[in-house]
Amino acid sequence: MKTILITGATSGIGLEAAQQLAAGGDRLVLVGRNPQKLARTAELVEAAGAGGVDTLECDFSSQSSIRQLAKSVLAQYDRLDVLANNAGGYHKERTETADGIEATFAVNHLGGFLLTELLTDLLVQSAPARILFTSSVLHFGATLDFDDLGFAQGYTGEKAYSRSKLANILYAKALAKRLAGTRVTVNAFHPGAVDTGIWDSIPWFGQPLVSIAKRLFMISAAEGGYTLAYLAADPEVAEVTGEYFQKNRNKVPSRRAQDDALGQRLCEVSAAMVGLTE
Numbered sequence: 001m002k003t004i005l006i007t008g009a010t011s012g013i014g015l016e017a018a019q020q021l022a023a024g025g026d027r028l029v030l031v032g033r034n035p036q037k038l039a040r041t042a043e044l045v046e047a048a049g050a051g052g053v054d055t056l057e058c059d060f061s062s063q064s065s066i067r068q069l070a071k072s073v074l075a076q077y078d079r080l081d082v083l084a085n086n087a088g089g090y091h092k093e094r095t096e097t098a099d100g101i102e103a104t105f106a107v108n109h110l111g112g113f114l115l116t117e118l119l120t121d122l123l124v125q126s127a128p129a130r131i132l133f134t135s136s137v138l139h140f141g142a143t144l145d146f147d148d149l150g151f152a153q154g155y156t157g158e159k160a161y162s163r164s165k166l167a168n169i170l171y172a173k174a175l176a177k178r179l180a181g182t183r184v185t186v187n188a189f190h191p192g193a194v195d196t197g198i199w200d201s202i203p204w205f206g207q208p209l210v211s212i213a214k215r216l217f218m219i220s221a222a223e224g225g226y227t228l229a230y231l232a233a234d235p236e237v238a239e240v241t242g243e244y245f246q247k248n249r250n251k252v253p254s255r256r257a258q259d260d261a262l263g264q265r266l267c268e269v270s271a272a273m274v275g276l277t278e
């Protein structure tokens, strides 16, 4: 039985993927920030056939909460087969976390970065293992300015969100390189434009467009969850690493997302931001 950890498991893509993966009889470790939502999610995932369900609390806007989560994982599990970094959100107003970092970058990129770094040894010991990042097609057009990562100047929710999703791919590619030969694969994906609660966070003037998009072309959360479940478990992609998928198709990401030097610099800067450097 595999142990599969999913962050952002309490709604949308994460919840649907957890239920789909549960049908394979594996143990699901569900991570969320809201205990009531976690309890309800656990019931649904158990009912879907999981071989075991555990819940762990974590607020990804807090580095101490992420460190506590990693500590709990290391204490409770002697193996981890899949780490799916899926928690994320859209922040229409610029806010900073208690760690003094712009919230979108902190939650969507640094959250998964810190958790993954703290669990990498366990994943390597558990190989073959898989690490996933829920990125977005919106990374196309994103910029990365190391002098102002958190948009102290010129913040918009869109720009911050796109930047965080570019960071997901750059980190996935850099980590895949670092873990070459360990039989731990690392991939990022765009799940499609998915009808989930994330769209409630966009500004009021965008809402009419969202309603139309939901009716015309957005896919269901179940379909969005499928890509995560596919990359987490399908034998077809067992050896694929360092790639970017759109739905379940391997695609070429933006030019910036393929820039290895940019990815390396992002890893160094991110490590410093989460206190992982000497």
Ligand SMILES: NC(=O)c1ccc[n+]([C@@H]2O[C@H](COP(=O)([O-])OP(=O)(O)OC[C@H]3O[C@@H](n4cnc5c(N)ncnc54)[C@H](OP(=O)(O)O)[C@@H]3O)[C@@H](O)[C@H]2O)c1
Binding pocket: 007, 008, 009, 010, 011, 012, 013, 014, 032, 033, 034, 037, 058, 059, 060, 061, 086, 087, 088, 089, 107, 134, 135, 136, 137, 190, 191, 192, 193, 194, 195, 196, 197, 198
């Ligand atoms: N929907 C799309 O079209 C789309 C497209 C591309 C990529 N994505 C990505 O897919 C991922 C899942 O989003 P979704 O569409 O499924 O939206 P969602 O239904 O809003 O789910 C987001 C999940 O992340 C959790 N989360 C957000 N901020 C958190 C924090 N600070 N600490 C802990 N957990 C936090 C949420 O917890 P709560 O339940 O407590 O709020 C929820 O479980 C995100 O990374 C998103 O960027 C979505």
